[in-house]
Amino acid sequence: xxxxxxxxxxxxxxxxxxxxxxxxxxxxxxxxxxxxxxxxxxxxxxxxxxxxxxxxxxxxxxxxxxxxxxxxxxxxxxxxxxxxxxxxxxxxxxxxxxxxxxxxxxxxxxxxxxxxxxxxxxxxxxxxxxxxxxxxxxxxxxxxxxxxxxxxxxxxxxxxxxxxxxxxxxxxxxxxxxxxxxxxxxxxxxxxxxxxxxxxxxxxxxxxxxxxxxxxxxxxxxxxxxxxxxxxxxxxxxxxxxxxxxxxxxxxxxxxxxxxxxxxxxxxxxxxxxxxxxxxxxxxxxxxxxxxxxxxxxxxxxxxxxxxxxxxxxxxxxxxxxxxxxxxxxxxxxx
Amino acid sequence: xxxxxxxxxxxxxxxxxxxxxxxxxxxxxxxxxxxxxxxxxxxxxxxxxxxxxxxxxxxxxxxxxxxxxxxxxxxxxxxxxx
Numbered sequence: 001x002x003x004x005x006x007x008x009x010x011x012x013x014x015x016x017x018x019x020x021x022x023x024x025x026x027x028x029x030x031x032x033x034x035x036x037x038x039x040x041x042x043x044x045x046x047x048x049x050x051x052x053x054x055x056x057x058x059x060x061x062x063x064x065x066x067x068x069x070x071x072x073x074x075x076x077x078x079x080x081x082x083x084x085x086x087x088x089x090x091x092x093x094x095x096x097x098x099x100x101x102x103x104x105x106x107x108x109x110x111x112x113x114x115x116x117x118x119x120x121x122x123x124x125x126x127x128x129x130x131x132x133x134x135x136x137x138x139x140x141x142x143x144x145x146x147x148x149x150x151x152x153x154x155x156x157x158x159x160x161x162x163x164x165x166x167x168x169x170x171x172x173x174x175x176x177x178x179x180x181x182x183x184x185x186x187x188x189x190x191x192x193x194x195x196x197x198x199x200x201x202x203x204x205x206x207x208x209x210x211x212x213x214x215x216x217x218x219x220x221x222x223x224x225x226x227x228x229x230x231x232x233x234x235x236x237x238x239x240x241x242x243x244x245x246x247x248x249x250x251x252x253x254x255x256x257x258x259x260x261x262x263x264x265x266x267x268x269x270x271x272x273x274x275x276x277x278x279x280x281x282x283x284x285x286x287x288x289x290x291x292x293x294x295x296x297x298x299x300x301x302x303x304x305x306x307x308x309x310x311x312x313x314x315x316x317x318x319x320x321x322x323x324x325x326x327x328x329x330x331x332x333x334x335x
Numbered sequence: 336x337x338x339x340x341x342x343x344x345x346x347x348x349x350x351x352x353x354x355x356x357x358x359x360x361x362x363x364x365x366x367x368x369x370x371x372x373x374x375x376x377x378x379x380x381x382x383x384x385x386x387x388x389x390x391x392x393x394x395x396x397x398x399x400x401x402x403x404x405x406x407x408x409x410x411x412x413x414x415x416x417x
Binding site for chain 1: 375376377379380381383384396399
């Protein structure tokens with residue numbers, strides 16, 4: 001008796017990002033709006049973070065609403081409908097349900113059922129993790145069109161009196177569609193984690209604390225700002241440099257640098273460490289949008305494209321880094 | 336080879352000058368990083384990182400808050416050398 005020879009999925013040679021779109025919370029929150037409870041000022045917040053305003057969503061808008069709005073714009077830009085999507089990869093840390101996944105619910109809302117759908121928990125690196133996975137899914141033949149989303153309603157997890165991270169945070173969603181391509185459009189993903197720094201960016205207490213003590217209060221986010229600044233500024237630049245090296249490009253070949261929009265001071269230091277030439281357009285969406293975690297890279301990219309600072313076909317170096325700690329970087333061709 | 340205290344002070348002054356734009360002779364042992372040199376917590380981490388590289392030492396993040404003056408940093412780096 002002979003055993004049948006299995007057929008494996010037919011690989012595809014290249015993948016690329018077909019469209020990028022975003023949705024920001026519709027409320028503009030100024031530094032003066034958040035300065036009072038942390039005994040701070042507009043000047044101090046600008047000097048330490050580069051943030052002038054952050055965008056936050058209204059109370060009746062949830063993270064799935066933001067994700068859906070961004071996804072619909074990306075699908076329209078790519079000329080794809082729900083049934084064209086084979087997989088939905090959604091990165092979020094602000095969905096209220098442990099299960100089912102936000103991705104499965106979103107896929108149904110988009111008319112994408114029965115697309116494969118799952119959530120990614122990689123905080124501010126979530127979008128770059130998602131792009132890395134989408135690239136692998138498309139090129140392995142596991143999926144033809146993958147919707148990658150970073151969506152966060154971080155304002156649900158802030159403490160107005162927290163001086164470490166809450167005042168940085170905004171709400172938004174960014175979406176990209178990855179599909180097959182005749183030419184290379186996504187360089188190798190350089191990614192990793194460092195759980196030894198798990199406490200550097202954290203939730204104040206686990207949900208189980210509420211079971212034990214109903215007065216434990218709603219968990220919110222905290223960070224050790226100095227530790228995160230040092231790690232992001234000096235240890236992430238080599239990761240971004242490796243992404244360029246593995247993609248076979250040099251700093252002079254890059255048109256756009258889109259780091260996670262964590263803090264303008266981190267962005268400035270990374271640019272310096274990477275030795276990027278002045279010709280490289282650096283995404284600085286944080287000034288107006290704030291830190292939107294997994295949504296920040298696609299939102300910043302979408303802004304550069306919309307404002308004409310970047311063009312279709314440009315090479316963009318992107319790097320996400322955040323709670324975990326986790327990180328991911330890759331060079332992509334902009335849609 | 337271990338650096339002497341005066342070599343460390345000189346090297347540290349160059350790092351601080353590069354980060355802040357202050358003249359190197361403003362960076363003396365008794366000056367406080369925050370109160371006298373107006374260095375904020377993020378710039379301090381940049382200075383610490385460059386000092387680690389320059390002198391081949393490790394300055395844990397938890398230790399940085401104890402480095403109030405330039406002299407504190409010199410003393411720490413001197414002691415941390417292998």
